[in-house]
Amino acid sequence: MSKETTASAPDLPAEVQGWLGQKRYEQEGEFDVERGYVFTTCASVENGNPLFWDEKAAGEITGGWIAPPTMLSVWFRPHFWAPGRTAVAQPLQVHFDLKEKLALPEAIMTDNTMVFREPVRPGDRLRTWQVLRSVSEPKRTKLGLGRFWVIDVEYVNQRGEPVGTETYTGFGYRREA
Amino acid sequence: MGAAKLTLERVKAGQALPELAYDVTATTVVLGALASRDWRPMHHDKDFAQQRNGVRDIFLNTPNQAAWFERYLTDWSGPHGRLARMRFRMRDSVFPGDRMVLRGTVEQVAVDDTGCGFAEVAVKLSVGDRTCTECTARIALPRAEGDNPWTRKDLDWKP
Numbered sequence: 037m038s039k040e041t042t043a044s045a046p047d048l049p050a051e052v053q054g055w056l057g058q059k060r061y062e063q064e065g066e067f068d069v070e071r072g073y074v075f076t077t078c079a080s081v082e083n084g085n086p087l088f089w090d091e092k093a094a095g096e097i098t099g100g101w102i103a104p105p106t107m108l109s110v111w112f113r114p115h116f117w118a119p120g121r122t123a124v125a126q127p128l129q130v131h132f133d134l135k136e137k138l139a140l141p142e143a144i145m146t147d148n149t150m151v152f153r154e155p156v157r158p159g160d161r162l163r164t165w166q167v168l169r170s171v172s173e174p175k176r177t178k179l180g181l182g183r184f185w186v187i188d189v190e191y192v193n194q195r196g197e198p199v200g201t202e203t204y205t206g207f208g209y210r211r212e213a
Numbered sequence: 214m215g216a217a218k219l220t221l222e223r224v225k226a227g228q229a230l231p232e233l234a235y236d237v238t239a240t241t242v243v244l245g246a247l248a249s250r251d252w253r254p255m256h257h258d259k260d261f262a263q264q265r266n267g268v269r270d271i272f273l274n275t276p277n278q279a280a281w282f283e284r285y286l287t288d289w290s291g292p293h294g295r296l297a298r299m300r301f302r303m304r305d306s307v308f309p310g311d312r313m314v315l316r317g318t319v320e321q322v323a324v325d326d327t328g329c330g331f332a333e334v335a336v337k338l339s340v341g342d343r344t345c346t347e348c349t350a351r352i353a354l355p356r357a358e359g360d361n362p363w364t365r366k367d368l369d370w371k372p
Contacts, residue, residue, distance in 0.1 A: 073248070080241075080248040080277060083284035087292045097292050098363045105296045106279040113250035142265070145275050149300040151372050155363070211267065 045173040045183070052137050055168045061129050062165035065111045066118075069160040073110060074103050102155040108191055108200045111162050130166045130187050131206050138171075140182050140208030147205035153198045161194045169203075182209025218293050221322060221330035221354045230289045230317035230334065237273070239309040245277030272306035282336055282348045285315045290332075294352050295362040297331065297372035301348035311340040320349075327369045330356040 044056060078088050086093035087102060094101050113127045126132045135143050156162065169186040189202040235241075246256035251274045254261035262271045273281075282301065287294050307313050317336040324330050331353050338346040351372065353362035362370075 073250075076244075077248040077280055078284075080244045081280045081284045082235075083280070083287070085284070085287045085292055093292055097361060104280065104283055106276070106283040106299070107249075109276055110249050113252075116252045145303065147300070147302050148275055148279065149298070150279065151298050152296050153370065153372060154366070 044171045047173070048171055049137055052134065052168075052171060055130065055133070056170070057167065059165045059167055062163065063112070065162045065164070066114060067111075069103055069111055069156055069158050069162065071101065071158050074101075074107070074158070077104060077107055077110065098155060101158050103158065105152040105156070105200065106150060108150065108152075108156070108202060109189070111156070112164050112191075128166065128187065128189065128204065130168050131185075131204070131208075134168075134171070134183075134185055134206070135208045138183060138208060140210055142180070142211060143182075143206050143208040144179070145204055145206050146184070147203075149203040151201045153200055154193060156193070156199050160199075162191050162199065163194075164189060164191050166190075177207065177209070179207070180209040180211045182207055218355055218358065219290050220358065220360075221324075221332070221356045224319055224322050224332050224354060226319055226321055228319040230285070230319070230336075233285050233288070233315040235313050235315075237307055237309055237311045237313055239271065242271050242273055242307075242309060245280070246274050249274060249276035249280070251276060268306055268308070270308040270310075272308050275303065278303070278307075278338070278346055281313075281315065281338070282350065285317065285336060286334060286350055286352055289317070290352055290354060293355050293361055293363070295365075296350065296352050297370075298351040299348060300350075301346050303346050305340075305343050305345045307338070307340060307345050313338055313340050313345070324356065325371055327365070327371060328356070329362060329365060329369070329371070330354050330360075 074088055167188045172184040184207050187204045191199045193199050243257045255266050256274045262268050315338050317334050319332050320335050321333040331351050334350045336348040
């Protein structure tokens with residue numbers, strides 16, 4: 037978890053400079069944490085951990101069903117379509133804002149750190165927000181010329197208890213011929 | 214399903230975790246993307262992946278790789294193992310047709326100031342001689358039969 041906002045490149049647009057250290061895009065999940073997605077995730081990696089499949093084990097060990105800790109971001113990925121939505125909703129919006137404002141059409145995630153606190157349980161309705169921590173000076177990699185940035189994503193449950201933090205390092209770039 | 218308990222006293226630095234090998238297909242990639250609600254085309258549209266990302270095929274997404282690492286670690290620890298922290302760095306992509314192999318090693322075993330036992334584990338996901346993703350994880354393990362890291366809350370849980 038990156039709580040410090042580090043010095044960033046001085047040539048950044050003022051608008052991007054203003055995002056550093058700011059809590060942005062606070063939102064509640066579109067739906068409750070639910071077991072259907074837990075099963076789909078477990079099936080995708082053949083995870084037979086009894087905490088997700090065996091009610092007796094879940095009751096004895098975790099005091100009831102929980103979701104796999106690494107599913108934190110899943111609960112905030114928007115539906116691909118929803119009535120009345122006119123633009124494609126993006127998870128990790130700060131990342132996409134940076135791509136747009138810095139005119140870097142391609143991007144990849146290079147590092148991801150996840151810290152897990154209170155367990156997430158079916159029926160929870162989580163809240164999240166994003167904080168931009170740093171943006172590098174332009175750098176050239178084998179992918180192209182671009183910048184690295186670090187974004188923290190905080191998650192809490194409906195009681196305000198922290199359930200986890202994700203820290204992403206992204207690299208936005210323009211491909212070179 | 215059993216609930217085997219791996220206790221901290223049975224874990225030593227340098228110990229290797231059992232290897233996990235898996236043949237990745239297009240279904241693996243697409244199922245993993247849908248399971249993580251990731252609708253971005255590079256995880257289901259081969260033409261997009263080739264033309265926009267400049268890679269040979271669709272590839273495993275980040276959240277699903279996290280799910281693979283979690284499964285690998287808790288296969289070893291059993292259900293009493295409680296993930297505290299995970300960091301991973303993607304160096305190369307995992308494509309359909311790849312046989313991915315996860316290998317892990319315990320780097321450190323420690324007890325924190327609340328009395329919680331942790332193992333620090335380094336895991337490498339590779340395809341042939343390509344290292345695709347490197348992961349380090351901190352996982353709490355019971356110190357003895359009666360211990361259960363999942364009962365820890367607030368100041369007694371320092372991930």
